[in-house]
Amino acid sequence: MFKTALANLRAHKARMLLSSITVLLGVGFVAGTLIFTASIKESFFDSFARQAKNVDAAVTPAGGLRVSSIENQQDKKTVDPAALDAVRDLPDVASAEGRVLGPAPVLDKTGKVVKENGNTGVGVAFPTDAKLGYFDFSSGRAPAAAGEIAMDKATAEDRHFALGDAVTVIDHGDQPESFHLVGIFDTSTDKTYAGETVVGFTTPTALRVTGSAGYDQIAVRAKSGVGQDQLVTELKDLPVLDGSGDTFYTGAQLTTELASQATGYTSGFGTFLLVFAIIAALVSALVIQNTFQILVAQRARELALLRCVGATRRQVFGSTLIEAFVFGTLASAAGFFAGIGLSMGLSALLNAAGLNMPTDHLVIDPSAALYSIGLGLLLTVGSAVLPARAATRVAPVQALSAQLGETRVTRRAGRVRVGVGLLLALAGIAVGYAGMQTQDRSRGFMVLTLGAMVTFIGVLALGPVIASPVIRVLGWLPGKAFGPTARLATANAGRNPRRVAATTAALTIGITLVTMFTVVTASIKASATDSIKQHFPFDYQVVSEPDRSVPGDAVAKLRALPELGTVAAEYDGKITVNGGSERAGAIDAVGYHTLINPIMKQGSISDVVPGTVALQDSRLTSLHTAIGQTVTVTGPNGGPALTLKVVASYQDSGIGMPETTISVADFQHLDPAQGPDTVSVLAKSGVTLAASRAAIEAAVAGDPLLTVNSVADYKNQLNTSLNQILAMFTAMLGLAILIALIGIANTLSLSVLERTRESALLRALGLTRAQLRRMLMVEAMLMAVLGVSLGIVMGGGFGWALVHLVAKATGVGSLAIPYTQLLIYVLAGALAGVLAAVVPARRAARQTVATAITEA
Template identity: 40%
Template sequence: MLRTIIAGVKARTARLLLSSIAIMLGVAFVTGTLVLSDGITAGMEDEFAKTSRGVDVSLSLTGEGPEGEAGIPRATLDKVRATSGVQGADLRSLLSAPLLMSSGKAKPATVGPLASTPELREYDLKDGRFPTSATETAVDVRALATAKVAIGQQITVLDKQDGKHAFTIVGTFAQGANSLSLGGSEHLVVLPEAMPPLTDQVRAYEMVVKAAPGVSQDQLATDLKKVVGEQAYRVQTGAQVTEETLKQISSRSTEMTQLLLVFALIALVVAAMVIYNTFTILVAQRTRELALMRCVGASRGQVFGSVMAEAAVMGLFASVIGLFGGLGVSALMQVVIGAVSDDNTVVRLPLSPTTVLAAFAVGVLITVVSAFLPARKATRVAPVAALRAQLDSHEEVARTGKVRIAFALLLGLAGAGVVAFGMNQDQEQALLITGTGTMLLLAMVVTLGPVLVGPVNRVLGVLPGALFGVPAKLASGNAGRNPKRTAATTAALMIGVTIVSLVTVVATSAKETANAEVDNRFPADYTVRSSVGSRTLPQDLATQLAAVPEVAKIAPVAAFGVPSPTDADGGAYLMATTPEMIGDLVKPKATSGSIVGLKSGEVALNAKFAERAGLTVGGILPLGADATKRDLVVVAIVDGLDGSGLVTLDTLRAFQPDDEGFDSIMVKLKDGVTTEAGRAAVEKVTDASPIALIDSAAETKAQLNTQVDQVLAFIWALIGLAVIIALFGIANTLTLSVLERTRESALLRALGLTKGQLRLMLVIESVLMAVMGAAIGLVLGIGFGGLLVKGMSSDSFPIAFAVPYGQIAIMLLAAVIAAMIAAAMPARRAGRTSIVSGMAES
């Protein structure tokens, strides 16, 4: 029997290799994901290890001492440096400051002090050296490119009063993982004494200590706890800091891996369907062979084992190729990530035993499980079947099992129930629950596939039949001849298209809703904002804008956080503007009470914040501490407001008397002023401020749309593999069908069908299957997308359902083109077979 299995594998090598491509792609995706995760984790560990290398003890604030707001004081650093067993100690702090560009505008940058102890420096030089004077700096390579300067030239940073501070660049370094912790902003390193001139609020968040030779980390940590006290400071050894950092890195990479593996699972499900269909066809083609094996003494178990052995060989081969293909996938992903992040990414391809085991487990297991039912079917072949002179390997069983229909109905009822339940939940739960319900409904449609194939095929076959005549009618007949096979072939594509169209519909609905929200909440023509998050716009800028002849009115807006006098973890994040602009340029929707005539000491609360705080109109919201403590009267509950509530600027000044700047200034032009003339007039004022940027509603919507499109493109790319596997499944089915129908094709040729017509027949058959899967998938995707949108929508945040008809049409056209390409090789093979040799095929 072993010789028979080996001979069978050799005889069908080409078919098995062709069929294994689906599993190869699935294994490559899984392997690539795991290698990418391990590579990113290793890279982050290498980079973040720099923050703790040379550090024997780390001191950070607990927030309970008097230093909580001001940071670690210099006096504490001096005490630590004077402690026995300390070789060196330095403070770490970060300052967000505007970096002046050649255009005269500023971009956010992060400035940090250089450690005086060389062993405690967390940056590796790339070129040049570290600064040795207060007028020198070393910058990351991205800052060099952004400011368009080079080593030896000067780079300018602005202080809080927009004063210019020039630094000579003496070295460069690569940020690496630090770019993640710094929010991706450009980074400059200066001497500690160069920090105070930039701001009076340099807050040291950590002190790092190097132990003297012979002093252990544990001993030094114990000694420093006595020096600084354990109440205000958290004292950790360098080993503890490293362990904590690695846990955080592992958590981040695990989340990303889980996300990617979800898409890998979808690809594997599609691949499994392709393999199942492949073995179903192969078993059907080998019916006579398997029956003859039974006649010469093979048992049912041996026949079953022979089919499963072929599946195992296919899975093993696909796993090997997929494993190495996954390394290429991971390398490509890392290069793309590096290009997007503008970082010098080092491609890492760690191949762990876990990844290797996962590749072989997934490849072999998926293939063997997918082949189980066809192999089981092979054991049911009666020996007498071998006596038949001609076996119709694709004979159709007309009836559809009652069990299948009953099971599909159960799935449908369960899915509908879950969707209905999800509709009544909050947004996050609604997304998860409704999404689960739609997947059950998708499973119902897949189960009913053989029932749907006939009617859908007849409808789709009308137009090709009218256009192309006999070849198209034959193609439609072939597609509908075996509904189970056609359903299994198209189901894989249907699943991929359903998910792609669902995500596209949800994303389009989100974009349309966001655009409408921008128009509703920002009726101004322009919004002037600060390019640096930590800096506010000066008050005189608002005065100057109000005096511009083309400007009708302005609304200066400030946002600030106020602590709660009773809850250390409480407080509120309030928005403020002038009273006359509330209800005009700043107009959240009031669901209770009124925002018109809002006075000092009153607040309009965000509906969600009010619900959490248990407040209604007429309630009191206590905020502030000590001299700034105030009781605000709730006069309205509103929707569509960023932050916890809306107050007047006078109320803001009561909480923060020293803060006179604005986060943004909304500008409304006079009637008759064109947008071009209005913008030019506004720019004359804002050009004098390096941090002032002008945004319009159109620009804001474009930014939002770009962000959504980037996420959508990412998901499309991940789902794209499943669609490719599905299209390959169509090509594979056609290839096997061509081999199966060799005599039939020869007979058609003998009856007058030309080579071109035979090829056209196969192309149309491929297109019909692709359009069938894509059309059903698009209908399901649009419908499921509508359910998700409705489930996530609420009275306070309604989401408008929108269908991207242009993208839907492109998807359908892409399916047609891909199907034509998939049919090229099978059609070519069918046309090359001579009539005589085809008729002689057994």
């Protein structure tokens, strides 16, 4: 039987080729994802590991190693600077370096602050011992004196800096400082800083400029012959480090820790990609199963002949499976190699979408080959089991029947299928509805997802029932436009509802997901703008860089502008409430109801005056307090406590109100060092937007670290990033959709083969070649539009449920249906269907009438 199976594969080369493309793409996506994830992991690991190069021991602040963290400069823990000298004095230490990482905004030659991906520059300390350095210099050298600076190559090239130039950096005290550029180093291989502007100083300068209280890490190199463990013991015994809560690593431990962080950086991302890869693989499984089903049906006569000449049922079953196995192995192996190419494409795609996930080189793990090829084999052989069972049911006598090769027009789907499908769909909708009513957002989301999946499976099961009537409705318009050819196509598309449903299911999966993402992103866009309008109705906001404040004189200048109506400074920081750390916000009282309008549960936001506090609703319970009671608050650096009366509460989430809101006076009392981070502005009525904006820009022009944003700017930023995310999702699902379209082409090709005689008859009766081609194209188009329409209906429904869930939990969010976009999906689906039919239609039209009509 093995020989028969091989002979079959060879004989049906053309039929198998299309199916193998679907396996190839599915396996390719999985392999590509695995290879790509392994590659970025290795790249991250390589660059992270550079930090462990030549390091025999390391000391980091309590909480352990943080590879790149420039946020929360204020609160971050550091290693006492005094420790470095003590470490250097140890007899077994060859050298020790204090590592620093903090904000260091760089001005370009026009005096504007350099921003990459919205981030300003970071400053690092360059070691005196080059062996502990982790950047390679492409020209010049490391800074050796206080007035010297080094810069990363990409920024230097972009902003036209050369060795010897003066570079201005805004220091921690917001003062511009000029440095002499002595070195340019390469960060392109470094994933920690990929795409960021990095400048380096000597260690003391780095501490001063970034405003760090101490080191993020002390890296130590031992004298030769000193063991890493011994060195760590000695470090731990140093009085200055003892009891400080610092974390100690040997060089080996540091390497391991860095490796695990590299994994942490990439594994979430790998999982994300893998989800899409598995969707693609499932879709290709559907297509393969359908193909085998059709092939077995078409070969019924051949199989019956085998049974006639004495093949047992088991042998027929085995032969079909062997075919699938050989076919699966070949296609999966090809898919693996396609995956290698695809992983490079993924890298390019993600970088184009603004996600910096660069790879240095491809890491082709044997496990990637094993998993992807194994999956491909499992999919093909698994998909062939049911058709193979169907093959065993072919009665030997069928070999003698003349009418074989023509498929009967099946009318009715099984009653069981209808029952089960309906039951699943209804149960799914009920579960989904229950999920929507859940108050807890994450639980609601889980329940809703479950409901959506069950509904989806139910609808797919009902596919054969839905297909015929829907196709009849869809065929109405082409029927009007193209007349009898389109009517024939409609009849053909509806003749085998089970096959059509199986073929279009693959497309439905992809389109459902794309539609869902489209509806959700469109709704986020719409509601975010609504939310700003309703709850934060500013015209402009002047914002400072992270960890910096808007200087007092800038606020004063803004207040003095005659073009502006309301100007309110906003503060944001951490305070302690009844012993627990909470985020606190404050805004000038003039901003109440004009610039902030939270969704109040009790009281009014304008009740917040010195001596009172408003809380998020859930904080009332978690802090064991209530309206009218008092809470004790302290500042971030301790200091005298305040007793504040709780006067109001507002809705928890969704619109970005902090956990507590206090008066500006109380805020300044608790944290005198912290200035406002934002100034919100309403223009005076009657002043044009252009005039008010020009006035604000002029007022803050002297301070390069301040940015002016209008509502429109925020909207644009949000839209850009949402569009990028949507584009990426669509691209990821694009492959699944492509596989589904190949599935349509495949089914159509096979249908054309089995209808060779019928096509010849139509040609004999007067159907021209062009009409035959058009007929098949309309047929494919109807199938594609059926799949797309089902997907849009379901995806729209799921999207609506998701938006509803979020709206219910947060009070913010309204459904926005992007009709134009969805219509484009339908039209694109129709066009893709037509394209899928090109090859089968050409082949059908080439057939000569006389030979085909006599072929039984």
